[in-house]
Amino acid sequence: MIAAADGISTIVATPHITEGVYDGSDRDEQISRLKQRFRENDIDIQLVPGAEVPMSTCISAGREALEKLAIGGGPYLLVETGEATPEQMGQAAYSVRLAGFYPVFAHPERTLLAQRHPDQLAEIISRNEAWVQVTVASIDGLFGKSVKKTWEQMAKAGLVHLIGSDAHSGRVRAPRLSGSYQELCNLVGEKAAGIIMLENPQQLLAGEKMRSPEAFVQPSSRSIWSRLRR
Numbered sequence: 001m002i003a004a005a006d007g008i009s010t011i012v013a014t015p016h017i018t019e020g021v022y023d024g025s026d027r028d029e030q031i032s033r034l035k036q037r038f039r040e041n042d043i044d045i046q047l048v049p050g051a052e053v054p055m056s057t058c059i060s061a062g063r064e065a066l067e068k069l070a071i072g073g074g075p076y077l078l079v080e081t082g083e084a085t086p087e088q089m090g091q092a093a094y095s096v097r098l099a100g101f102y103p104v105f106a107h108p109e110r111t112l113l114a115q116r117h118p119d120q121l122a123e124i125i126s127r128n129e130a131w132v133q134v135t136v137a138s139i140d141g142l143f144g145k146s147v148k149k150t151w152e153q154m155a156k157a158g159l160v161h162l163i164g165s166d167a168h169s170g171r172v173r174a175p176r177l178s179g180s181y182q183e184l185c186n187l188v189g190e191k192a193a194g195i196i197m198l199e200n201p202q203q204l205l206a207g208e209k210m211r212s213p214e215a216f217v218q219p220s221s222r223s224i225w226s227r228l229r230r
């Protein structure tokens, strides 16, 4: 209900996969159950199955296993970043590409890699055709100043392709996105914000190629990251 009131029409459910604890094999069954509850409560929101896949699983699992965890059974896989070294992140992205999917890194702005070595993160993203999803809580400053500064620098460099609520409940990181739209517009301009918040989510759900907003980021917003990428 919170999501519907916020104007959200589709939610991708991305439970954490944890090796030896939860492998996501019951996700379709869980989604069906949730859809039923939505119907019973007149909640008009589409539910799409996904998963947040740890880098170790990305590296060790083959195509068949990853296919079961991909977003809506399409070509995108949400990859948990955790505290990654550049090598692990690069290896995870390469393995996902090798299996035939596009990695979407979940909240890399929270990693020391992004905060201290932005050039290395930018290189991994461009080399592996990877994508980046930033968490609303990072935009709101809930993870502190350095995370907030990092996401802003990434957005100015055109390295933010999606924004996710990373909702955990109605209270903890509730499923809301609209509050971050204005901040994104102020930072990168309306055109780039539209790609990030409207166009790319639709492309992802349709299994089509997303677009980098880089070319549309207002020139005044461009940061040192943009220069590092060239």
Ligand SMILES: [Fe+2]
Residues within 6 Å of the ligand: 052, 080, 081, 106, 107
């Ligand atoms: Fe996560």
